[in-house]
Amino acid sequence: MATSVIALGGNAILEKDPTDIGQKETVNRAARYIVEYIKAGNKVAICHGNGPQVGNLLLQQNAANSKKNPAFRLDTCGAMTEGSIGYWIQQGLDNASKDLGQNIKSLTVITQSEVDKNDPSFRSPSKPIGPFYTKKEVIELQKNSNDMFIEDAGRGYRKVVPSPKPIKIVERDIIKDTVNAGIVPVVAGGGGIPVIVEGNQIKGVEAVIDKDFGSEKVAEGISADNLIILTAVDSVYINFGQENQKALNHITVAEAEEYIKQGQFAKGSMLPKIQAAILFVMDHPDRKAIITSISNLPNISQNAGTLITDK
Numbered sequence: 216m217a218t219s220v221i222a223l224g225g226n227a228i229l230e231k232d233p234t235d236i237g238q239k240e241t242v243n244r245a246a247r248y249i250v251e252y253i254k255a256g257n258k259v260a261i262c263h264g265n266g267p268q269v270g271n272l273l274l275q276q277n278a279a280n281s282k283k284n285p286a287f288r289l290d291t292c293g294a295m296t297e298g299s300i301g302y303w304i305q306q307g308l309d310n311a312s313k314d315l316g317q318n319i320k321s322l323t324v325i326t327q328s329e330v331d332k333n334d335p336s337f338r339s340p341s342k343p344i345g346p347f348y349t350k351k352e353v354i355e356l357q358k359n360s361n362d363m364f365i366e367d368a369g370r371g372y373r374k375v376v377p378s379p380k381p382i383k384i385v386e387r388d389i390i391k392d393t394v395n396a397g398i399v400p401v402v403a404g405g406g407g408i409p410v411i412v413e414g415n416q417i418k419g420v421e422a423v424i425d426k427d428f429g430s431e432k433v434a435e436g437i438s439a440d441n442l443i444i445l446t447a448v449d450s451v452y453i454n455f456g457q458e459n460q461k462a463l464n465h466i467t468v469a470e471a472e473e474y475i476k477q478g479q480f481a482k483g484s485m486l487p488k489i490q491a492a493i494l495f496v497m498d499h500p501d502r503k504a505i506i507t508s509i510s511n512l513p514n515i516s517q518n519a520g521t522l523i524t525d526k
């Protein structure tokens with residue numbers, strides 16, 4: 216029985232409809248595919264992104280900010296998205312499981328990821344969160360705030376926040392026990408809540424971890440065979456968005472590194488997925504990383520999506 220970490224992208228969850236109902240519909244669709252995947256004989260841990268969701272939540276917090284009802288900080292907002300998206304995924308799995316005659320049990324682990332307080336990303340925000348804006352809207356927004364924005368993979372501008380690399384998952388042992396007990400854990404949402412360790416104390420920090428790196432850490436921690444990253448595109452492309460774009464069916468670590476050098480993968484979107492895939496499969500000929508869309512999950516055994524292997 217193979218063990219897979221399946222990571223659902225935040226933008227893939229909030230593809231069109233930003234309401235909770237709309238996002239739940241996408242999650243329900245994904246949950247059905249995941250239940251089918253488990254039914255076919257796979258053990259699974261589920262991770263998810265939170266970029267759009269945590270950014271939107273922060274906007275809601277700030278819009279209502281007052282002395283009596285102060286806005287929460289980013290680490291707490293991250294925890295809130297682990298709860299809300301975990302709830303959507305658990306409910307989706309429960310309902311799909313009943314529909315498909317399975318007895319799948321799942322549970323959400325509010326997960327913390329330890330980061331280095333000196334991580335260079337604290338000085339150089341790079342993680343896009345929240346909605347996409349036009350250049351004109353950004354100029355307006357910057358009149359009243361110090362927020363930083365970047366252009367995100369040809370889709371518009373987004374606010375960026377620090378995104379330190381996860382060093383280790385605080386709850387890694389319990390996650391492994393859960394998988395071994397045959398329960399599907401929903402873990403490391405948004406890459407895990409970023410925390411630093413001071414002495415024997417853990418403390419939240421204001422940042423958003425890239426869920427691709429968080430998922431990779433989970434995959435390492437549970438000795439997974441496969442890291443499956445589900446996003447809004449069916450495949451990874453070279454010359455993405457241009458007339459001559461070409462889908463990549465299978466690449467090795469060496470080829471992926473060459474494409475990175477050529478700048479083929481956008482920072483903050485496709486690049487971390489490829490980097491996480493490389494980290495996972497490098498020097499592990501038995502491991503596979505697959506990047507594809509949610510709707511392609513049923514087709515990955517027929518070579519859908521982009522497969523990344525060591526050699």
Ligand SMILES: Nc1ncnc2c1ncn2[C@@H]1O[C@H](COP(=O)(O)OP(=O)(O)O)[C@@H](O)[C@H]1O
Pocket residue numbers: 223224225226227228264266368445446447448450451452453454455479480481483484485486
């Ligand atoms: N080379 C590339 N191949 C495919 N997609 C790319 C590439 N470069 C950038 N992208 C963009 O990256 C997006 C995936 O990143 P992102 O939206 O951050 O993912 P997530 O679903 O994890 O939130 C794709 O939907 C696509 O718009």
Ligand SMILES: NC(=O)OP(=O)(O)O
Pocket residue numbers: 223224225226263264265266267404405406423424425426427
């Ligand atoms: N935290 C995170 O990486 O979220 P996305 O997958 O939504 O970018």
